Amino acid sequence: MNIYDIAKLAGVSIATVSRVINGKENVSEKTRQKVEGVISEMGYTPNVFARGLGLGSIQMVGVLCSTVSDLFYARAVATIESELRTLGYDVILCCTGNDVAEKSRYMQLLLSKRVDAMILVGSIFQERTSNEHIAQAATQVPVILVNGSLDIPNTYCVFCDEEGAVYHLVRALAAENRREILYIENTENYASLSKWRGFTRGCADYNIFHSPALTLQVPKDADAVKERVGRLVDSGVTFNAVVASEDLLALGALKALQNRNLRIPEDVAVVGFNDSILCECSSPELSSVDNKVDDMCRRAVATLLELIRGRNPPTRTVLTPEFKRRGSF
Amino acid sequence: MNIYDIAKLAGVSIATVSRVINGKENVSEKTRQKVEGVISEMGYTPNVFARGLGLGSIQMVGVLCSTVSDLFYARAVATIESELRTLGYDVILCCTGNDVAEKSRYMQLLLSKRVDAMILVGSIFQERTSNEHIAQAATQVPVILVNGSLDIPNTYCVFCDEEGAVYHLVRALAAENRREILYIENTENYASLSKWRGFTRGCADYNIFHSPALTLQVPKDADAVKERVGRLVDSGVTFNAVVASEDLLALGALKALQNRNLRIPEDVAVVGFNDSILCECSSPELSSVDNKVDDMCRRAVATLLELIRGRNPPTRTVLTPEFKRRGSF
DNA sequence: TTGAAAGCGCTACCAT
């Protein structure tokens, strides 16, 4: 069943059927009715590939993240998918992992599938060395970065001022005289760089001497953190606050501390990042910096929409995080 | 840059270029080398749509779930995506929500995009009334159900014996003389039916009288559960075990109980379902039934592979869950 | 408002 069949059955030319399918104006109401009748009667669906051949697109956007089994990315992808769908776009999901070569390969793959745009979720996509693969992709289609920032032509960034968030967090801690802060970060994550910047700036401005012994670089694994923090406590190192670059890490620390009979938040305040579902799982519940995933994603898609419409959206959109105070601080 | 350009530059016909692109045998090594040289030199990528037009496929599989921001689905989608990619397939992600009409619409959409197959993740896709939309889709492409079971032609199911898991769980509880079991389930979830079957069967076989007051139907929200369970306790209802159809629900119950100064597991044992990351967030850590998401997903893709290869894979693949015992029981 | 016909870039069949 193709456009020729429909044309024949409706007694018109394929050009007219095409016009009806694409909702063009220049078709008489009578003809339109007739063609639409035949189409729905036959349950006809235009062939996307033939259509894509002519138009160069089949309305698909590539969405990349390191892994969608991560809470943050899952939520982001869910929001992006739903927003894009309202615009009539499908999402091709790519979980790239952390390897640069892989990321690059995936982007090539997406280009070869002729996606209309690419959305990269997470600062994972910012390499310290070179971002040639992104620049290269951006020459073909617009690239949107969610929670990342890169100055590349045809690349649009939506992110949260995480540096500011941590800065203000340090201030709040200092205000309650919590000046021995254990800082836990995940080395795999590039965004932690800006968090760290906010942290050191906060320490400088609020006269906190941060001992190197109070910085932990850990894998993204609650148990590993628990063990590391436990050892730290056992070794006699003291602190009265914990700031972690991820809720999961904060939770690991929290459990280690409770294990050592330290009271949260009386003895040690604990703060996480992302305001994930995990926050409500501990007792006391975990305070966390909400970096506005949903908002970022909505903004990202809105930016895409403007691009499609031929407008000129902002190259960078910066959102303000919100500190969600719960029992742990 | 198209196949004609490459042909011209390589001094061969487009037919030969096509053969090289598709790795056909009947091309001399010399010609192949030459063509491949030109292709990589020019950075040429075949047009997928033209290709799809000829072949009727561009190697894409539709993956549907209710929402990918759910831990279970996120993990499933991640596994499926990675497995499919090794086979050279891309994933079109569809988060359908719970509405039947929507689900049906998404499946139509995927069909119109000419996906090679569809994978439905979660028993969400089993309607009580009719599954015509699935049957209809299955007439066009193979449909794989992950964690669901439906007897429809061209539909293949991979699931876990959750009924058995709950049955054995009841037995284990009974063995420790925990016979007053609070059963918490999420009504939105169809799979809970088989869990419930396992529960009642277990109660029958191990001489447990299960009072209707000890069955809670709740939304998928920890806070709501916490509140409901709290009220239950306050109203004087007693029990010494909790079985929940999801970790999140179990966690809500656990917090409510700890709030009322009940000791876990001494006073009340708590068991969840899915063995998610949430289990390690509570103290004591949550015991849970591992329904083998990853295995199910891998099996699903393996089934797909067999179908592609023209073999005849099993219509139903049943896996055995594993009880993960932790501190809460 | 409608139709005829020329692509779009590829695959696959038939010759050679």
Added chain:
DNA sequence: ATGGTAGCGCTTTCAA
């Protein structure tokens, strides 16, 4: 082993 060419099903001019 290689080339010629007829589709594949649609969109989009250009004419009428």
